[in-house]
Amino acid sequence: MMFASTRKAFVKYLEVGTSEEKGPDANQQLFVSNLFSFIGYTITLILALSAAIRGNPTLSMSLFAASSVFFFCHHVHRFPQLGNTILISTRLIFTSLLVLMLYLVYSGGVSNTGPLWIYIVPPVAFFFSGLGKGLKSLAAFTIIMTIMLLYPNEVLLGTTYTLEFKTRLIYSFLTVTLLFGFYEYSRQKSYDYIQELSQKNEQLAMRDPLTRLLNRRGMRTHLDHEYSRLQRSKEPLSVLLCDIDHFKQVNDKYFHDGGDFVLESLSAFFVQQIRQQDIVARWGGEEFLFLLPNTNSNDAFLLAEKIRKQVENETIQYKNKAIKVTLSIGVNEVKPNESVDQAINNADHLLYLAKNRGRNQTVASNMFLPEKQTG
Numbered sequence: 001m002m003f004a005s006t007r008k009a010f011v012k013y014l015e016v017g018t019s020e021e022k023g024p025d026a027n028q029q030l031f032v033s034n035l036f037s038f039i040g041y042t043i044t045l046i047l048a049l050s051a052a053i054r055g056n057p058t059l060s061m062s063l064f065a066a067s068s069v070f071f072f073c074h075h076v077h078r079f080p081q082l083g084n085t086i087l088i089s090t091r092l093i094f095t096s097l098l099v100l101m102l103y104l105v106y107s108g109g110v111s112n113t114g115p116l117w118i119y120i121v122p123p124v125a126f127f128f129s130g131l132g133k134g135l136k137s138l139a140a141f142t143i144i145m146t147i148m149l150l151y152p153n154e155v156l157l158g159t160t161y162t163l164e165f166k167t168r169l170i171y172s173f174l175t176v177t178l179l180f181g182f183y184e185y186s187r188q189k190s191y192d193y194i195q196e197l198s199q200k201n202e203q204l205a206m207r208d209p210l211t212r213l214l215n216r217r218g219m220r221t222h223l224d225h226e227y228s229r230l231q232r233s234k235e236p237l238s239v240l241l242c243d244i245d246h247f248k249q250v251n252d253k254y255f256h257d258g259g260d261f262v263l264e265s266l267s268a269f270f271v272q273q274i275r276q277q278d279i280v281a282r283w284g285g286e287e288f289l290f291l292l293p294n295t296n297s298n299d300a301f302l303l304a305e306k307i308r309k310q311v312e313n314e315t316i317q318y319k320n321k322a323i324k325v326t327l328s329i330g331v332n333e334v335k336p337n338e339s340v341d342q343a344i345n346n347a348d349h350l351l352y353l354a355k356n357r358g359r360n361q362t363v364a365s366n367m368f369l370p371e372k373q374t375g
């Protein structure tokens with residue numbers, strides 16, 4: 001119980017600056033940057049106290065200064081008025097880490113063990129800067145460190161190392177850098193692959209596999225987008241709900257594969273008939289929804305009739321058989337004071353009227369609806 005609440009408090013402490021608006025990626029970066037700052041300031045503080053106890057005030061002061069910078073990096077997110085606090089903290093953490101490491105190489109730290117800490121630089125560099133920038137900063141760090149170590153007469157060092165130690169330090173640092181670089185490269189490639197895959201899956205989830213048209217889910221975002229545009233621009237927006245007449249009979253006569261072929265052919269035909277800004281989706285089994293931005297009820301009706309008449313006059317060739325189908329269509333102009341769902345329900349009602357009135361016809365919301373003459 002006690003452990004759980006301590007853990008919760010600790011996680012909350014590491015979540016300083018995160019918020020829902022920032023999104024998961026930024027929050028993750030903040031969390032890890034806070035974790036780095038936390039580890040940074042606790043370890044450097046312990047080392048600062050230890051150096052003070054051992055009677056090394058210069059080292060102690062340097063470590064204490066680094067600890068203060070890391071502490072500031074953790075809490076900078078509390079001051080959003082400073083701007084991009086994630087960038088400020090990550091750059092500050094990384095720069096102070098590099099300076100501290102170079103200082104440890106210069107001074108030797110406690111009993112010349114200071115350089116042992118430099119191996120934390122490669123993972124931190126790749127985490128904060130990615131592969132390309134990370135390699136550049138590591139190259140700069142390695143060059144500065146090598147010059148400091150190998151400069152004649154150790155004028156750039158505050159301590160003395162053996163030549164073997166210096167060369168082994170440089171080689172082993174390069175080895176660790178290359179290994180981390182390779183790891184970062186593979187990680188980045190896997191990440192890109194997963195991103196690509198998830199984007200593809202997201203796209204697939206929006207499409208109907210048979211006709212390749214958008215499905216209901218895919219159409220939803222377009223409906224919402226166009227509806228909010230209607231609210232702003234007041235340009236007309238129409239929906240058109242279209243259903244294949246007696247489709248069950250097509251399935252019965254030509255079997256399911258024949259029915260599928262008709263759905264595919266009609267979908268391709270619909271796509272050819274609409275403008276670039278129009279969208280057609282498979283709304284249900286043999287039902288299609290057209291979304292027509294910047295189109296009033298009259299123009300939507302004309303388009304519906306053009307499509308209906310062409311389908312009526314065409315035949316679909318399937319395995320040497322000519323299949324004839326007709327369409328019933330409901331046309332409705334979306335009113336700004338009704339929701340998209342209401343507008344689609346109205347179009348559905350008009351489609352129902354078209355079916356009731358004998359099929360193979362279009363009924364629009366603005367039409368005078370006399371009973372269809374028979375005989």
Ligand SMILES: Nc1nc2c(ncn2[C@@H]2O[C@H](COP(=O)(O)OP(=O)(O)OP(=O)(O)O)[C@@H](O)[C@H]2O)c(=O)[nH]1
Nearest residue numbers: 243244245246247248249251256257259260285286
């Ligand atoms: N081949 C095929 N048939 C489908 C698909 N989705 C739905 N259907 C069929 O479409 C038919 C729709 O039948 P109904 O809803 O009775 O309508 P209808 O026969 O078109 O009659 P009306 O709409 O009243 O003119 C059903 O037989 C469904 O099985 C599909 O993906 N492929």
